[in-house]
Structure formats: structure tokens, C-alpha cells
Amino acid sequence: MRRRDIIVGAGALIGHEASAATMPWLSPDLPDGTRAEAHLVQTPGKQPLIQLSDRPPNLETPIQAFRTAITPNDQFFVRYHLAGIPDEKSLDTWNLEVGGDAAERTVKLTAQQLNDLPQTEITAVCQCSGNGRGLVQPHVPGVQWGRGGMGCATWHGPRLRDVLGRAGVKSEAVEVWVEGADLPAMPGTPEFRKSLPLSRALAAETIVATTMNGGPLPLLNGFPARLVVPGWTATYWMKHLTRITISAKPLDSFWMKKAYRVPAGLFPVAQGFATQDDASTWPITDIVVNSLIATPIHGEQVERSGFTVRGIAWDNGSGIQRVDVSLDGGKSWLSALLDRELSLYSFRTWRLESGPLPRGTAELRVRATSNSKRTQPEVWPANPAGYHNNVPQRLTVKVA
Ligand SMILES: Nc1nc2c(c(=O)[nH]1)N[C@H]1C(S)=C(S)[C@@H](COP(=O)(O)O)O[C@H]1N2
Numbered sequence: 288m289r290r291r292d293i294i295v296g297a298g299a300l301i302g303h304e305a306s307a308a309t310m311p312w313l314s315p316d317l318p319d320g321t322r323a324e325a326h327l328v329q330t331p332g333k334q335p336l337i338q339l340s341d342r343p344p345n346l347e348t349p350i351q352a353f354r355t356a357i358t359p360n361d362q363f364f365v366r367y368h369l370a371g372i373p374d375e376k377s378l379d380t381w382n383l384e385v386g387g388d389a390a391e392r393t394v395k396l397t398a399q400q401l402n403d404l405p406q407t408e409i410t411a412v413c414q415c416s417g418n419g420r421g422l423v424q425p426h427v428p429g430v431q432w433g434r435g436g437m438g439c440a441t442w443h444g445p446r447l448r449d450v451l452g453r454a455g456v457k458s459e460a461v462e463v464w465v466e467g468a469d470l471p472a473m474p475g476t477p478e479f480r481k482s483l484p485l486s487r488a489l490a491a492e493t494i495v496a497t498t499m500n501g502g503p504l505p506l507l508n509g510f511p512a513r514l515v516v517p518g519w520t521a522t523y524w525m526k527h528l529t530r531i532t533i534s535a536k537p538l539d540s541f542w543m544k545k546a547y548r549v550p551a552g553l554f555p556v557a558q559g560f561a562t563q564d565d566a567s568t569w570p571i572t573d574i575v576v577n578s579l580i581a582t583p584i585h586g587e588q589v590e591r592s593g594f595t596v597r598g599i600a601w602d603n604g605s606g607i608q609r610v611d612v613s614l615d616g617g618k619s620w621l622s623a624l625l626d627r628e629l630s631l632y633s634f635r636t637w638r639l640e641s642g643p644l645p646r647g648t649a650e651l652r653v654r655a656t657s658n659s660k661r662t663q664p665e666v667w668p669a670n671p672a673g674y675h676n677n678v679p680q681r682l683t684v685k686v687a
């Protein structure tokens with residue numbers, strides 16, 4: 288291992304790195320350039336994560352972390368669009384402004400005032416829309432995520448609707464706009480601004496999280512408060528939340544109108560986002576049903592007398608109905624045993640005892656089916672930004 292300095296946003300962080308050769312868990316399906324460039328990096332407060340870029344920091348969770356339904360805070364992935372990310376000091380004077388043309392008044396809430404509102408808790412998957420992009424064919428530009436651009440945590444804080452209630456929501460409101468403390472490092476780069484339909488903003492499960500898995504939010508995961516929108520991809524889960532605008536108009540921002548959009552009708556949605564739809568594209572919203580094998584990992588040697596296959600499955604909150612595993616490259620499928628469900632929005636762990644297998648190589652595959660009867664497609668529903676890759680994972684192991 289070499290040591291080097293990594294500059295992340297305003298703070299200089301000291302990191303360790305390892306090369307792709309020492310990272311067998313880095314998916315073999317990733318393009319060569321990505322495998323060569325990815326480093327295992329340790330940033331303060333985190334265990335080593337796979338660094339896909341450093342300004343802004345984009346850090347992926349190694350697959351081994353998905354052996355449990357809850358992803359530990361120090362292994363939780365990190366995604367930023369803008370290089371000007373806040374440090375703890377700049378957040379000393381933090382507060383959250385809530386107002387807008389469709390609000391009764393403007394209020395500034397301190398962290399203490401958020402804590403004084405009724406509190407709730409939800410366990411939910413935070414998944415980047417582009418998770419798995421690095422594995423799609425043909426390759427699509429953008430952060431080359433393998434499978435670890437996601438995590439599942441128990442989020443705690445007030446409901447967004449109670450926060451909005453402090454400002455008062457007028458009847459003409461249609462969207463709630465959100466902004467965070469991070470800023471572009473270069474002039475001309477659009478600020479990261481997102482919005483939610485009013486119905487989603489008022490939903491009981493949408494919260495302003497101030498803690499994660501019982502501890503404070505890690506700085507890189509949105510300290511001191513972030514939006515949690517269970518069932519929707521993480522692009523709406525604004526970190527370091529500084530301003531909420533209750534608006535009578537749809538938000539016209541680069542990150543709503545140009546980015547994070549998918550061809551209209553290509554993916555199933557429960558509710559959609561009508562104020563942002565146009566004839567040919569929709570904003571990306573619902574997470575698609577997906578699954579992953581966390582153990583064994585690709586290339587690992589396993590016992591021919593039998594081994595346990597373990598992993599997770601998740602969707603947009605309809606819940607997981609079944610998980611099927613193939614040990615023979617898709618010729619036959621076995622039903623996995625599902626563990627207890629932490630919440631409809633969480634990772635659901637599962638396991639399967641392989642039984643004896645012939646010596647040689649075995650190709651493992653996994654496929655989940657949701658309660659809404661959706662399953663994973665054999666062919667990726669291609670879209671220009673490389674979103675929603677839920678093609679069943681394949682990996683090979685050596686049976687010895
Ligand atoms: N302030 C801020 N919030 C943000 C983003 C960002 O760039 N800035 N990125 C969003 C996207 S696209 C993702 S995938 C998630 C990542 O959350 P994490 O870094 O806690 O894993 O944050 C979301 N919230």
C-alpha cells in the first residue's frame with residue numbers, strides 16, 4: 288500500500304490506497320480503465336471505500352458490506368456532484384430556511400428546533416440512480432459505479448411534512464424544492480437543486496434525517512440533516528439541507544430538467560412526478576427491483592460439499608416476494624430463504640444452502656421478484672444516462 292494525500296473539498300484528507308490487483312471484489316465486468324483507476328481509499332470516519340473520483344468525492348461500498356441488511360455508517364457510499372463540499376466548521380452556523388411563494392411565512396430552524404418536532408424512524412435503501420452503470424453494455428459515460436453505489440440505514444428525524452408545517456403550506460403549492468450546502472467549484476456549473484411533488488413531500492415516510500443507524504449523520508452523508516425519500520432513488524435525498532422552498536411552480540433546474548431523466552414509460556412507477564414529465568422523458572423516481580450476492584464473491588474458492596450463498600434484495604417499497612438463485616448458470620433455479628423484513632423499503636437478506644456441487648467452476652446468478660410482481664430483466668432497459676441497471680448478477684466460483 289502506498290500513502291498519498293487526497294484533497295476532498297475544503298479539507299485535506301489523508302488516504303491509503305490499494306490497486307485493482309489487490310481488489311478481487313471489484314467486478315470483472317467493469318471497463319478496464321475503471322478497474323485501473325479505482326483505488327481503495329480511507330477517508331476520516333470511513334473504512335476503506337472504492338474511490339471512483341476524488342473531486343468531488345465518489346466512493347463506492349465494497350460488496351462484502353452487503354452481507355447484512357444494514358450498511359454501517361463507516362462503509363456507506365458517498366456521492367457528490369459538486370466539488371465545493373462543506374466541512375464541519377462551515378456547518379457550525381447551520382440552519383434550515385423554509386419558505387417560498389406557496390408558504391405562509393419563512394422560518395429558520397436550528398438543529399435543536401428540528402429535534403423538538405415529533406420524531407420518527409424508517410429503515411430504507413439509499414441507492415444512486417446510476418448504481419451498476421459501470422456494468423452496462425454498451426458503456427455509458429458518468430461515474431462508473433459497480434454494485435456498491437447504495438446502502439441501507441435506519442434514518443431518524445422529523446417528518447418533512449412537520450418541517451413544512453412550521454412555514455405553512457398554501458393551497459397553491461405543487462412542489463417542494465430543496466438545496467444543500469455544497470457549491471460548484473467552477474463558475475458556470477449549475478448548483479445541485481432538486482424538487483419533490485407535493486404529495487411525496489407530505490407523505491408520512493419522507494423525513495428530514497438527523498441521525499443514521501443511531502449515530503449522527505457522517506459529514507460525507509449529509510450532516511447535519513438530509514432528506515430521506517424511501518422508495519425513490521437517492522438523487523432526491525438532499526444532503527446538508529439548507530433551504531426548502533414550498534412552490535406553486537415546477538422547479539426549472541439543470542438537475543431536474545436535463546439530468547436524472549429516463550425515457551417516458553420505460554420503467555414502472557408507483558406515483559410518478561407529473562409536474563416534471565414531458566412528452567419524451569420523465570424524472571427518474573422509483574427504485575427498480577434488484578438483488579445481489581454478497582458471498583461468495585467472484586473468483587472465490589468454495590467447498591464441493593456445499594456452501595452458503597447470501598445476499599440482499601430490494602425494490603421501491605412494494606417489498607420482496609421471492610429470491611431465486613441459480614448455481615448452474617441459469618439452467619435451474621432454487622428458491623432462497625428470506626430473512627426477516629426490517630421494512631418494506633430496506634434490504635431484505637436471504638440465503639441458500641448450495642448442497643454438494645461437482646468439482647470445477649460454477650456460475651451463480653440471482654433474481655428477485657417484488658410483491659408488485661416485477662422481476663429483473665435479462666436485458667438492461669437501455670437509457671442514455673445508464674440508470675436502473677437491474678440485470679441479474681452473475682459470478683463464478685471455483686468448486687474444490
Ligand atoms: N447536497 C447534496 N445532496 C445530494 C447529492 C449532492 O451532490 N449534494 N447527491 C445526491 C445523489 S445523486 C446521491 S446518489 C446521494 C448519495 O448519498 P450519500 O453520499 O449519502 O451516499 O445523495 C444525494 N444528495
Ligand SMILES: [Mo]
Pocket residue numbers: 366414415416417521522
Ligand atoms: Mo446519485
